[in-house]
Amino acid sequence: MKIRVGFGFDVHRLVEGRELWLGGIRIEHSCGLLGHSDADVLIHALCDALLGAANMRDIGFHFPDTAGEYKNIDSKILLRDTVKMIRDKGYQIGNADITVCAERPKLNPHIPAMKKCLAEVMEVDEEDISIKATTTEKLGFTGREEGISVYATVLLQK
Ligand SMILES: Nc1ccn([C@@H]2O[C@H](COP(=O)(O)O)[C@@H](O)[C@H]2O)c(=O)n1
Ligand SMILES: C[C@@]1(CO)OP(=O)(O)OP(=O)(O)OC[C@H]1O
Numbered sequence: 202m203k204i205r206v207g208f209g210f211d212v213h214r215l216v217e218g219r220e221l222w223l224g225g226i227r228i229e230h231s232c233g234l235l236g237h238s239d240a241d242v243l244i245h246a247l248c249d250a251l252l253g254a255a256n257m258r259d260i261g262f263h264f265p266d267t268a269g270e271y272k273n274i275d276s277k278i279l280l281r282d283t284v285k286m287i288r289d290k291g292y293q294i295g296n297a298d299i300t301v302c303a304e305r306p307k308l309n310p311h312i313p314a315m316k317k318c319l320a321e322v323m324e325v326d327e328e329d330i331s332i333k334a335t336t337t338e339k340l341g342f343t344g345r346e347e348g349i350s351v352y353a354t355v356l357l358q359k
Contacts, residue, residue, distance in 0.1 A: 203359040204295070207254025209246040212342075212350045223301070223308070223349070224315025224332060225277045225322060230306045234349060237266035241276035243301055243315070243332070246351035248276075248283045250297065254357040255287045277322050284323050287357065295356035296329040302343045302350045308334035 219233030222241040234240035248260045257263075263286070264271050264279050271279075284294070297319075301308060312332050320327040337344040 205254045205256075205292070205357045205359070207250040207252070207355045207357065209249030209251075209253060209353040209355075210351070211242045211245040211249065211260075212348050213240045213242040213245075214348045215346055221306075222276065224311070225280075225318035226311060226314050228306060228308075228311055238264075238271055238274045238279065239276050242349050243299060243351045243353075244276040244280050244319075246353040247297060247299060247319070247355070248280055250353040250355040251283050251287050251294070251357070254355050255290055255292050257286060257290065277318070280319070280322050291359050292357040293359070294323060294325050294329065295358050296331070297353060297355045298331045299333065299351060299353045301332065301334045302337050302352075303334060304336050304339060304344055304346045308332075 213234040213236050215232045216235045217232045221228045221230040221233040222239045224243045245260055252259055315332050316327045316330050319330050342348050343350055
């Protein structure tokens with residue numbers, strides 16, 4: 202069996218007047234993430250980790266932010282299509298481990314719903330998706346609540 206690791210990282214800016222979408226679910230917050238799509242930064246990092254493990258470039262290569270068809274798109278659609286691409290190349294998903302850097306809101310209460318949602322979209326067990334949250338102790342752009350960043354690692358098997 203061939204085992205391959207992939208890593209993804211993404212950042213989106215927090216602004217007023219946008220909904221906050223994270224891990225496929227909407228979270229009540231005073232501001233939301235800015236992007237061409239719904240700006241679900243967690244899903245974008247996860248897509249990049251999946252694509253990286255399969256050596257299939259990155260999210261912007263497959264879903265360019267210059268294309269009207271992706272304007273305000275639900276990132277769950279991008280994740281579903283990414284998973285299809287990597288399965289078509291013969292890979293199975295082993296597990297994903299994701300860390301969200303956000304000063305606010307508290308994400309722990311939302312993590313079970315995110316895991317359930319992502320597991321459904323990816324057609325994997327919830328047990329195979331780990332999501333963790335950390336502040337950056339008020340340091341840097343995440344600490345100043347200017348944005349949210351996400352790191353994702355996945356393991357694929359062939
Ligand atoms: N947006 C966040 C950030 C953190 N958490 C949880 O709080 C714990 C402590 O955070 P530190 O940054 O002080 O280490 C962290 O381990 C998470 O469990 C959260 O829910 N939402
Ligand atoms: C998702 C896409 C496409 O709508 O746009 P954004 O929401 O701007 O996200 P980003 O992570 O900057 O890049 C990937 C994109 O091409």
